[in-house]
Amino acid sequence: MEPVDDSVLIVEGLGPEFYDAIVAASAVVCASGGRTGHMESLCRSRGIPVLRIDRADLDDLTGHVTVRLDRQSVTLGEADRPQLSPNSLTVTSADLGSVCVVIADATDVQATNALVPRVEQVTSFFVREEFVCLSAGLSPLDALRSGEAERYGAAIGSELCTIAKELLPGQRLVLRLLDLRSDDAAQITTGVVDHEPNPDLGLHGARWLLEEPHYPRAFQALRAYVHERLGPDADRLSFAVPFINDHHEFRRLRRHLDLPDDTPLSVFVETPAAVHSAPEFCAAGAAELFVGTKDLVQFYLAADRSNHLVASSYQTRHPAVLAGLGQVVVSARRAGTPVHVFALAADLDHYVRHLPATGFMMCTAEARLLSR
Numbered sequence: 441m442e443p444v445d446d447s448v449l450i451v452e453g454l455g456p457e458f459y460d461a462i463v464a465a466s467a468v469v470c471a472s473g474g475r476t477g478h479m480e481s482l483c484r485s486r487g488i489p490v491l492r493i494d495r496a497d498l499d500d501l502t503g504h505v506t507v508r509l510d511r512q513s514v515t516l517g518e519a520d521r522p523q524l525s526p527n528s529l530t531v532t533s534a535d536l537g538s539v540c541v542v543i544a545d546a547t548d549v550q551a552t553n554a555l556v557p558r559v560e561q562v563t564s565f566f567v568r569e570e571f572v573c574l575s576a577g578l579s580p581l582d583a584l585r586s587g588e589a590e591r592y593g594a595a596i597g598s599e600l601c602t603i604a605k606e607l608l609p610g611q612r613l614v615l616r617l618l619d620l621r622s623d624d625a626a627q628i629t630t631g632v633v634d635h636e637p638n639p640d641l642g643l644h645g646a647r648w649l650l651e652e653p654h655y656p657r658a659f660q661a662l663r664a665y666v667h668e669r670l671g672p673d674a675d676r677l678s679f680a681v682p683f684i685n686d687h688h689e690f691r692r693l694r695r696h697l698d699l700p701d702d703t704p705l706s707v708f709v710e711t712p713a714a715v716h717s718a719p720e721f722c723a724a725g726a727a728e729l730f731v732g733t734k735d736l737v738q739f740y741l742a743a744d745r746s747n748h749l750v751a752s753s754y755q756t757r758h759p760a761v762l763a764g765l766g767q768v769v770v771s772a773r774r775a776g777t778p779v780h781v782f783a784l785a786a787d788l789d790h791y792v793r794h795l796p797a798t799g800f801m802m803c804t805a806e807a808r809l810l811s812r
Contacts, residue, residue, distance in 0.1 A: 454479035457627040459574040467507045471495035477746040484803040533559045533810045538799030540564040544571045549606040555811040569618040581629045584654040593661025601669045612676045619645045619682035645683020680706040685713040687720035710735035715764045722775035729779040
């Protein structure tokens with residue numbers, strides 16, 4: 441598929457194979473997936489609206505179409521331009537403490553820092569290694585299997601340096617280490633990827649990082665490239681471990697990656713086990729806790745975040761979810777460890793009132809709302 445700038449991408453379901461088309465699109469229309477799915481998160485980070493319609497209606501959407509998100513409709517041809525709804529947020533950026541913005545590439549940093557008025561509380565940017573791979577046209581499994589771990593690490597390092605150069609004074613960049621589920625990996629890998637009946641609960645995140653013998657060489661090459669190109673500013677880049685359950689995995693991964701004691705490593709809390717382990721993560725030296733509510737909600741409530749059929753059960757404010765979030769925040773604050781909680785725009789007001797977090801994570805779309 442050849443990307444067309446400012447087009448409306450119409451596809452049955454969003455996957456990593458559509459990365460180039462997604463970032464070029466002005467809107468996406470699809471028939472499956474949830475609002476917090478992996479590629480839907482990419483759309484939100486770029487401010488690309490996603491509309492879901494019945495699969496049977498997809499083939500009729502050809503030529504010029506008008507997407508009406510206010511009415512959740514897609515119209516063939518022209519449609520009246522709607523009145524913009526007012527910003528419904530009552531919270532301001534000053535209420536949020538530190539703000540970490542989730543991005544896909546350097547243009548998202550540029551867009552965030554160019555906001556008028558600028559969100560002064562933006563102290564960090566958070567990028568997934570798999571999105572960096574897609575931006576660079578890389579397949580991590582192909583690279584690692586072909587013995588090109590060092591070349592892969594240098595390529596990721598080059599992309600990170602490009603992003604880091606867009607940082608303003610006092611801002612930093614956090615890389616979430618590779619967290620590629622088998623179903624997504626199968627779409628961007630030329631070789632065979634082992635089939636898993638439930639990829640969300642399979643071999644990915646910290647589990648995969650610990651199993652992969654070539655990844656430490658890639659990671660070392662990444663760090664060496666960044667230190668050579670950025671010099672002292674290399675300290676503005678830090679790393680976070682995805683999909684990890686306890687401090688035992690955290691310590692094992694530090695050893696596996698051969699991280700020096702003075703190199704900070706953060707933890708992404710997104711399983712109930714990780715919630716329970718928050719005090720131990722802090723005691724083990726986690727530099728920061730990032731709470732990934734998108735996965736955490738689906739695991740607490742057994743509601744697949746990529747399945748629109750159970751969207752009504754995927755409740756970001758469910759008492760069990762809020763209890764888990766509160767437990768992480770309290771544990772981190774007691775230990776003096778910074779903690780950022782991811783929040784959708786619809787939840788920002790509620791989370792700020794109920795969670796004494798030191799900061800929040802959000803996509804660029806939410807940052808724009810705050811700026812307004």
